[in-house]
Amino acid sequence: MDITTKMPHQSWGQKYHIKTLSLVLLTVGLVLLSAQVSGVDLAMFFTNIDQFTNLLVRMSHPDWAYVTIIWQPILETLQMAIIGTTIGTLFAVPFAFLAASNIVKNSWLHGLVRFFLDLVRTLPDLLLAAIFVAVFGIGSTAGVVTLAIFSFGMISKLFYEVIETIDDGPIEAMESVGANKLQVVHMAVLPQVLNPFISYFLYTLEINVRASTVLGYLGAGGIGVYLQRSLNEFDYSQTAAIIIMTLVVVLVINVLSDYLRERLV
Amino acid sequence: MEKSPELEIKKGYYDRYGWLVWALIILVVYGWALKGLKLSGIQASAGSVSKSILAGIFHPDWAYVYNGSGEDLVSLILQTLAIAFLGTIISAFISVPFAFWAARGGHEKWRLRSGSGKLVLTLIRTFPEIVLAIMFIKAVGPGSYAGVLAVSVHSVGMLGKLFSEAIENMDNGAEEAIVSVGGNASQVFMLATLPTIMPEFISYTLYRFEIAVRSATILGMVGAGGIGTPMLFAIQTRNWPRVGIILLGIVIMVLMIDSLSGQLRKKLV
Amino acid sequence: MEAKSIIEFKDVNKIYDNGTVGLKDINLTVQPGEFLVVVGLSGAGKSTLMRTINQMHRPSSGSVLVDGVEVTDLKGRALRELRRKVGMIFQNFNLVKRTTVEHNVLSGKISYYPTWKSLLNLYTKADKLQAAEALDRVNLLEKLYMRADQLSGGQQQRVAIARTLMQDPKIILADEPIASLDPLTTRAVMNDLKKLNQEDGITVVVNLHSVPLALEYADRIVGMRAGQLVYDEPINRVTESDLNAIYQSV
Structure with missing residues (x-):
């Protein structure tokens, strides 16, 4: 018997992979459109390549003497990150509980809280910094407030996701003996979430140390102030020294935080 | 439950007093951070400025939304999205070889290859994006092009890491099958490795796009195109209704992109 | 009538890079058209044995002949041509x-x-x-x-x-083909393999965990323990207690 008579019917769309093909075409179209909107011109990059390499050459000779001057602002950056992250976390904890669907059963309420948190998370750190420099004036206060709000948005989301994955057993047990909401949180929820909370706190601190190094670029304190100064004065050997020093500090903080987080698990 | 006294003693000083050490360390760290930080720099006008900002946000400059000049909110938001999109796509292509470089293979003895790859990716990730943008402005002049280049290079740090983890955790069954039917190395890669890993790569690229949209909004603050430039200008000239409408535009753009990309990513897995 | 063997192991050893012994002094001959079942605990070397036939694993010493051709030193095109005539089925199906x-x-x-x-x-x-x-x-x-x-x-x-x-294929290798399946589909898959063996004369080598299935489908059963062949009998001489002995830990 001829096998072709038994073969299932293949639709036109399946045969020519219409779905995949149109997705690929759509992507290519968007790429071309974006290239046009943003004025990307490969040739331009290569005609100016000598300027770029010149800059790289100057950056490859870091001004090591400058390190003694920038040491203090780098530490200030770290202090900003620690305080900012801590303030943000303190505010985030109650919001995380309100946003967790297994704590707040009212879906209307935790939906509203989540939407508020989503709103907070839409704003990038440097944008917040620009606004808070306008409010508080130039200095590290603006930086701390920026980092506090930024970590609030991030931590509250990470925390409520942790809370939602906990084991319900202890909660039911506490509810069955007539405990109120706060007692349930204290006795049944906190013990389960403490370690992941600390771990995510350290993770956010890591990210904030990285972020805080550039906040000063807009006047929000720390090493970024010096970064901006060196770039404005075209002193790229100083820029290189700053970048290398912040790289070192960020890497040390990463290693420390990784070590602590591994111990927590 | 009974515990013998000997066991209690064996628990040792560390277990009993360890938390004290930690408490002390934490106290010292916070003491140092609070003492060193000069938070006195709050200007006298802080209250009135906050009031005018809030007033501006509640009375946004609607006329700025679209005026056909190409310098209005809608045009610049689209430009921001273009920077983020193009930068992310370019970065995704650059990230693939980096990811295979940094992914741990089964037979590697000293992990020199993957270790060096991971280190390079960490360095790229830590290099501040706005410094990259400023460097590229030197090469191609101020504007979106510099922004695209900054996003393309900076995103490699994170995408390369995510991709390499996807490769490490990949189920290599399909590869094994193509080897077993006599496929050559390029057939194994094109017919088994890529189709298996592609959905994850695309999902991570979408995720990175969400982040790139946020960074593209601030790259303009150093002159690398998009909505950041007029935003910074409006803040510096204290044009709060203008700040209000731009903030609104950014919030709506980010929320829309996040939910769109989130839905696409859910479909992929 | 003495048929030419289709698979032949001669003094095959396999030691992994980390020092683990995969195969030890394997000597085994498989005749064309046989339905051979290899039994043994996981980690006994069944998968390694199977993968040296199509050279997915290279033995450390010894020789493996497939259809009369020495395969241990095949490379590139010749190696792919060997794999072309040896089909392989995996525990996790390994489809794209x-x-x-x-x-x-x-x-x-x-x-x-x-x-x-x-x-x-x-x-x-x-x-x-x-x-x-x-x-x-x-x-x-x-x-x-x-x-x-x-x-x-x-x-x-x-x-x-x-x-x-x-x-x-002249040979089908099936590495734990039913370990991820429920009992009903297990039968369908095993019956398919048996059908190919009987109707097309394809030599089939199957690694199995299940003693009852081995007894039901095999022409010949080989047992492995710690990388060595410890048992080799045609089906009419196999008893269930023999097989259970293979699974006793050493």
């Missing part, structure tokens, strides 16, 4: 999940095509018809254009069998 059943079955033929043609699905009409026939033999023709990950585990394993059929 996000592509169609047809693509997966046709991938059994890719050693005949350059990469770009296999990538663009430019297979010949004859091969496409053969793929349909192969699927028909495992009763899955109606799934031809479906995506592989929409099929059940047993169906996926039968697609994998159809894939090996595309190779027109």
Whole structure:
């Protein structure tokens, strides 16, 4: 018997992979459109390549003497990150509980809280910094407030996701003996979430140390102030020294935080 | 439950007093951070400025939304999205070889290859994006092009890491099958490795796009195109209704992109 | 009548890079058309033994002859041609999940095509018809254009069998083919293998955990423990207590 008579019917769309093909075409179209909107011109990059390499050459000779001057602002950056992250976390904890669907059963309420948190998370750190420099004036206060709000948005989301994955057993047990909401949180929820909370706190601190190094670029304190100064004065050997020093500090903080987080698990 | 006294003693000083050490360390760290930080720099006008900002946000400059000049909110938001999109796509292509470089293979003895790859990716990730943008402005002049280049290079740090983890955790069954039917190395890669890993790569690229949209909004603050430039200008000239409408535009753009990309990513897995 | 053997192991040893002994002094001859079942605990070396036949694993010493050809030093094209005539079935089916059943079955033929043609699905009409026939033999023709990950585990394993059929294999190696399946689909897969063995005369080597299934399907049973062959009998001389002894820990 001829096998072709038994073969299932293949639709036109399946045969020519219409779905995949149109997705690929759509992507290519968007790429071309974006290239046009943003004025990307490969040739331009290569005609100016000598300027770029010149800059790289100057950056490859870091001004090591400058390190003694920038040491203090780098530490200030770290202090900003620690305080900012801590303030943000303190505010985030109650919001995380309100946003967790297994704590707040009212879906209307935790939906509203989540939407508020989503709103907070839409704003990038440097944008917040620009606004808070306008409010508080130039200095590290603006930086701390920026980092506090930024970590609030991030931590509250990470925390409520942790809370939602906990084991319900202890909660039911506490509810069955007539405990109120706060007692349930204290006795049944906190013990389960403490370690992941600390771990995510350290993770956010890591990210904030990285972020805080550039906040000063807009006047929000720390090493970024010096970064901006060196770039404005075209002193790229100083820029290189700053970048290398912040790289070192960020890497040390990463290693420390990784070590602590591994111990927590 | 009974515990013998000997066991209690064996628990040792560390277990009993360890938390004290930690408490002390934490106290010292916070003491140092609070003492060193000069938070006195709050200007006298802080209250009135906050009031005018809030007033501006509640009375946004609607006329700025679209005026056909190409310098209005809608045009610049689209430009921001273009920077983020193009930068992310370019970065995704650059990230693939980096990811295979940094992914741990089964037979590697000293992990020199993957270790060096991971280190390079960490360095790229830590290099501040706005410094990259400023460097590229030197090469191609101020504007979106510099922004695209900054996003393309900076995103490699994170995408390369995510991709390499996807490769490490990949189920290599399909590869094994193509080897077993006599496929050559390029057939194994094109017919088994890529189709298996592609959905994850695309999902991570979408995720990175969400982040790139946020960074593209601030790259303009150093002159690398998009909505950041007029935003910074409006803040510096204290044009709060203008700040209000731009903030609104950014919030709506980010929320829309996040939910769109989130839905696409859910479909992929 | 003395038939020429199709697989022959001579003093084969395999020691992994980390020092683990995979195979130790293996001597084994398989006749064409045999249905050989290899039993033993996990980690006893069954998978390693199987993978030295198509050289997915290289032995450390000794020689392996497949269809009269020494395979341990094959490279490149010659190695791929060996694998072309040895089909392999895996515990986890190993299909490319996000592509169609047809693509997966046709991938059994890719050693005949350059990469770009296999990538663009430019297979010949004859091969496409053969793929349909192969699927028909495992009763899955109606799934031809479906995506592989929409099929059940047993169906996926039968697609994998159809894939090996595309190779027109002389030998089929099946590494724990039913370990991820439920009892009902287990029978369907084992029956398919037996059918290919009896109707097409394909030599079948199967690694199994299940003693009852080994007794039911095998022509001959080989037992392994700690990388060594510890048992080798034709089915009419095998007793269940022999097999249980193989599973006793040392």
